[in-house]
Amino acid sequence: MPSNPFPLSKERLLEVYRTMRTIREFEERLHVDFSRGDIPGFVHLYAGEEATGTGILCHLGDGDRIASTHRGHGHCIAKGVDVGAMMKEIYGKKGGACNGKGGSMHIADLSKGMMGANGILGAGAPLACGAALAAKYRNKGEIAITFVGDGASNQGTFLESLNLAGVWNLPVIFVVENNGYAESTSRDYAVSVDSFVDRAAGFGLPGITVDGTDFFAVYEAAGEIIRRAREGGGPSLLECKTVRFFGHFEGDAQTYRPEGEIENARANIDCLKKFAAQVTSQGVISAAELEAIDKSVLALIEDSVVKAKAAPLPTEADLTTDVYVSY
Amino acid sequence: MARKISIKQAINEAIDQEMTRDPSVIMMGEDIVGGSGSFGEMDAWGGVLGVTKGLYAKHGSRLLDTPLSESAYVGAAVGAAACGMRPIAELMFIDFMGVCFDQIFNQAAKFRYMFGGKAQTPVVIRAMVGAGFRAAAQHSQMLTPLFTHIPGLKVVCPSSAYDAKGLLIQSIRDNDPVIFCEHKNLYAMEGEVPETSYTIPLGEANVVREGKDVSIVTYGLMVHRSLEAAATLAKEGIEVEVVDLRTLSPLDLDTVLDSVTKTGRLVCVDEASPRCNIATDISALVSMHAFSALKAGIEMISPPHCPVPFSPTLEDLYIPGSDRIADAVRKTLQKGKK
Ligand SMILES: Cc1ncc(C[n+]2csc(CCOP(=O)(O)OP(=O)(O)O)c2C)c(N)n1
Numbered sequence: 224m225p226s227n228p229f230p231l232s233k234e235r236l237l238e239v240y241r242t243m244r245t246i247r248e249f250e251e252r253l254h255v256d257f258s259r260g261d262i263p264g265f266v267h268l269y270a271g272e273e274a275t276g277t278g279i280l281c282h283l284g285d286g287d288r289i290a291s292t293h294r295g296h297g298h299c300i301a302k303g304v305d306v307g308a309m310m311k312e313i314y315g316k317k318g319g320a321c322n323g324k325g326g327s328m329h330i331a332d333l334s335k336g337m338m339g340a341n342g343i344l345g346a347g348a349p350l351a352c353g354a355a356l357a358a359k360y361r362n363k364g365e366i367a368i369t370f371v372g373d374g375a376s377n378q379g380t381f382l383e384s385l386n387l388a389g390v391w392n393l394p395v396i397f398v399v400e401n402n403g404y405a406e407s408t409s410r411d412y413a414v415s416v417d418s419f420v421d422r423a424a425g426f427g428l429p430g431i432t433v434d435g436t437d438f439f440a441v442y443e444a445a446g447e448i449i450r451r452a453r454e455g456g457g458p459s460l461l462e463c464k465t466v467r468f469f470g471h472f473e474g475d476a477q478t479y480r481p482e483g484e485i486e487n488a489r490a491n492i493d494c495l496k497k498f499a500a501q502v503t504s505q506g507v508i509s510a511a512e513l514e515a516i517d518k519s520v521l522a523l524i525e526d527s528v529v530k531a532k533a534a535p536l537p538t539e540a541d542l543t544t545d546v547y548v549s550y
Numbered sequence: 551m552a553r554k555i556s557i558k559q560a561i562n563e564a565i566d567q568e569m570t571r572d573p574s575v576i577m578m579g580e581d582i583v584g585g586s587g588s589f590g591e592m593d594a595w596g597g598v599l600g601v602t603k604g605l606y607a608k609h610g611s612r613l614l615d616t617p618l619s620e621s622a623y624v625g626a627a628v629g630a631a632a633c634g635m636r637p638i639a640e641l642m643f644i645d646f647m648g649v650c651f652d653q654i655f656n657q658a659a660k661f662r663y664m665f666g667g668k669a670q671t672p673v674v675i676r677a678m679v680g681a682g683f684r685a686a687a688q689h690s691q692m693l694t695p696l697f698t699h700i701p702g703l704k705v706v707c708p709s710s711a712y713d714a715k716g717l718l719i720q721s722i723r724d725n726d727p728v729i730f731c732e733h734k735n736l737y738a739m740e741g742e743v744p745e746t747s748y749t750i751p752l753g754e755a756n757v758v759r760e761g762k763d764v765s766i767v768t769y770g771l772m773v774h775r776s777l778e779a780a781a782t783l784a785k786e787g788i789e790v791e792v793v794d795l796r797t798l799s800p801l802d803l804d805t806v807l808d809s810v811t812k813t814g815r816l817v818c819v820d821e822a823s824p825r826c827n828i829a830t831d832i833s834a835l836v837s838m839h840a841f842s843a844l845k846a847g848i849e850m851i852s853p854p855h856c857p858v859p860f861s862p863t864l865e866d867l868y869i870p871g872s873d874r875i876a877d878a879v880r881k882t883l884q885k886g887k888k
């Protein structure tokens with residue numbers, strides 16, 4: 224039995240691999256089913272970015288809160304939201320995570336500390352400040368995390384939140400998922416500084432940049448700043464450099480990307496391949512063990528699609544429920 | 551006969567012709583060009599649904615892709631307008647107005663009055679409105695009443711390609727801030743549009759179908775649902791008049807009152823949420839100015855008082871359909887004076 228050089232036990236390594244693989248297969252399946260015309264609306268896929276969400280969120284418990292983005296499926300899965308309920312939601316069915324009222328862009332599960340994917344860019348940052356403020360009053364060491372894209376990091380709401388978090392010394396982490404693009408516009412065109420760490424510094428916040436396709440790099444950096452936030456050390460910014468395997472949304476022809484960019488990324492900076500290579504080369508986990516997970520994940524996704532398709536549609540009676548708690 | 555083009559093409563043509571005619575017209579928005587700073591195709595998107603595609607090739611740096619910062623760039627458009635430019639700011643979905651509302655309702659809308667008539671702010675804010683796109687609660691709203699509520703703003707919502715071109719050209723030339731609402735489910739609708747430039751005055755409604763029995767007053771996508779209802783009702787011998795408001799502010803109340811005076815019955819149809827919307831406004835104004843002409847109580851058709859649901863099943867129930875409109879027309883005929 225070779226010794227384990229990783230910061231996680233073998234059991235936990237298998238767990239995080241399962242999470243990343245679940246996100247990947249969930250998104251790959253949606254890509255296929257969307258192009259078949261099975262899925263309505265706007266769908267933004269997280270494939271390629273799994274190590275970022277997973278490497279951060281595996282540090283959290285249900286009492287820690289996250290505020291997500293329009294590209295939220297990966298955050299949901301890594302925060303423990305039920306995959307079957309997510310699939311039903313994306314199909315607009317009863318029994319979906321939001322009973323079909325929210326769809327892909329609004330999946331939420333407050334019991335898991337998942338405060339919602341969000342259709343409004345930058346909207347998550349103030350909400351996470353509020354979650355962190357509530358945690359501070361509760362005083363149980365809980366924290367909040369908000370994700371923001373490289374593009375949405377230019378929103379006033381995000382920048383104001385950096386300042387507010389600093390002023391109130393909130394236990395909140397701002398994660399910039401820098402995948403190089405906001406829709407079709409490059410990060411380099413739209414962001415006025417070279418490094419998001421410089422932006423954080425402008426607000427007096429510590430910042431760190433990591434390779435978001437390297438699970439262990441994300442895991443370690445996140446672990447450190449999360450521990451600090453839990454101990455009252457205040458907010459930080461974590462930039463994860465990552466890559467988007469699909470278009471901005473499903474249906475995007477992506478002509479703004481140079482030829483070969485995606486193939487190259489899939490071949491060389493696929494976070495799942497990297498993770499598998501790292502853990503198998505050290506002999507901690509065998510290829511067969513990973514394959515067994517791959518198989519069971521595929522079965523889980525298939526099952527979720529079958530059940531989503533078979534689930535009942537909402538009815539007219541559902542249209543006007545839940546507008547208010549009481550009215 | 552004029553050629554037929556879509557509303558989407560009509561909007562593109564209006565911007566193109568005004569940019570060619572007037573060098574002070576510039577345009578800004580997120581991905582209105584697309585591909586900025588990347589290594590692939592420039593003008594890759596031309597807006598999220600391709601409405602401004604091709605304009606970059608002709609007008610270059612007068613089209614500006616913006617960072618995702620609505621407050622900053624919409625405000626910059628307002629400021630530039632106050633300093634001699636004629637900017638068009640594209641907001642993508644009108645729901646994003648939440649992010650930059652101050653620049654519009656406290657700044658753009660008020661300069662003229664607050665500064666004692668010294669300022670003018672000829673800015674156009676283009677944005678997509680309306681449901682039916684499976685885009686859920688934050689990308690589907692019909693927020694027109696928010697803007698008609700604010701003195702100083704003009705509000706336009708075309709229903710045809712012809713109107714879209716003429717109203718947009720007029721909006722660009724207009725010296726006040728204009729909120730130009732484009733229904734995303736009408737972009738593909740085609741109609742006859744002259745190739746030459748022309749304007750339609752703001753504040754002129756259009757009677758799109760004449761009839762003597764009942765007036766329907768509406769705008770945007772609901773014009774088409776109302777026309778469908780009118781066609782169904784015609785088979786029952788009911789002659790419906792359909793008034794397309796086209797601009798919600800300023801409001802052409804005269805055309806509405808003329809129609810109601812003729813028919814004596816009114817159905818107001820509005821895709822906006824039902825409280826304090828365009829339908830309630832028209833109803834109140836007609837009651838006040840033409841009460842004696844009314845032979846029956848006014849009917850109003852709007853969605854229910856709830857956010858726009860994602861599930862297609864629910865969204866289809868949410869959007870007022872021609873059946874509901876036709877029923878309302880029949881109801882006004884059953885009640886009141888004969
Ligand atoms: C306030 C607001 N403005 C614009 C949009 C439209 N929009 C949705 S996603 C997106 C790009 C986001 O880019 P980024 O923040 O980098 O996240 P990514 O999509 O790359 O994950 C845009 C412009 C929106 N949803 N909300």
Ligand SMILES: [Mg+2]
Nearest residue numbers: 372373404405
């Ligand atoms: Mg991005």
